[in-house]
Amino acid sequence: MADAVTALVVDDEEMTRAIVAGYLSRIGYRTLEAETKAQAWEILSASGSTIHVVLLDRRLADGDGLELYEQMKREPHLADIPVIIQTLSDSGADIAAAIRAGVFYYLVKPYDGALLRSVVRAAEETTGRLKSLQGDLRSRSDAIGLLCDGLFRFRTPQEAQNLAITLSPIATTGHSLTFGLSEILINAVEHGNLGIGFEAKGRLKAGGLLTREIEARLASAEHRDKFATLHVERSDSRVIFTVTDMGTGFDFDRYLSVDASQSNATHGRGIALARMVGFDQLTFVGNGNRVIGIVDLDRTPDSRAD
Structure with a gap:
């Protein structure tokens, strides 16, 4: 046992x-x-x-x-x-x-x-995923540093997580970029393409049904052909991440700051925290189905603006 x-x-x-x-x-x-x-x-x-x-x-x-x-x-x-x-x-x-x-x-x-x-369960699961990818990340990090312009297509939360971990060594911001990038990529899948809103996600998480619902929607006729894209542009001074999904958008202003109203929720803070600690700039475009995150390369990791 x-x-x-x-x-x-x-x-x-x-x-x-x-x-x-x-x-x-x-x-x-x-x-x-x-x-x-x-x-x-x-x-x-x-x-x-x-x-x-x-x-x-x-x-x-x-x-x-x-x-x-x-x-x-x-x-x-x-x-x-x-x-x-x-x-x-x-x-x-x-x-x-x-x-x-x-x-x-x-x-x-x-x-x-x-x-x-x-x-507690989410912490264990996420840590397990990160551990399983660390070996591959070490072997790929040098090559990722050579990337200047790239377009990536992804459909699932797992693909989003893998992509975030693989690309995070492109800038020397460590865990913060990994976290911030994974949040906006997973948001593009769950909330954007699959249309799982804040309230619905809360109910699904409480019932332990979120993963099952995501898998069902990914396989459905309505969503199975949807994908999101990540465009990465790297210059000597900054990296620009542009994430676009095929959803109808959302009220992103509600999630751009962390406040007491979200303190007891199991979700809903990711975008605000990504903005605060993952990127130097995070901007939603149009109805919210496109987000641009910018990381400055000519500043120290501790000088990130809130």
């Missing part, structure tokens, strides 16, 4: 740790608990300790939880563990800081058990 998935819950409130452990036990996870960064590091460093996911409070008695995350990233055996930040703050700036550090999962308290379980 396979070992149970182990989650490390790092929070200075005993009640919060107990509640999270209860939520995760319902999907078969075992949990370890830590009150401080120091205790968490001791657990992570223990010989033979296998942690599959970390739920990390942003504000701890002995400092910022992001500092523990950054410490983990410096250790090869810990760097790939998915980390979910949980906090009371729904500040867009705080969320952007976490994303820049490489944390792509962010829960605003209070949240319910269904949301937590959904995010």
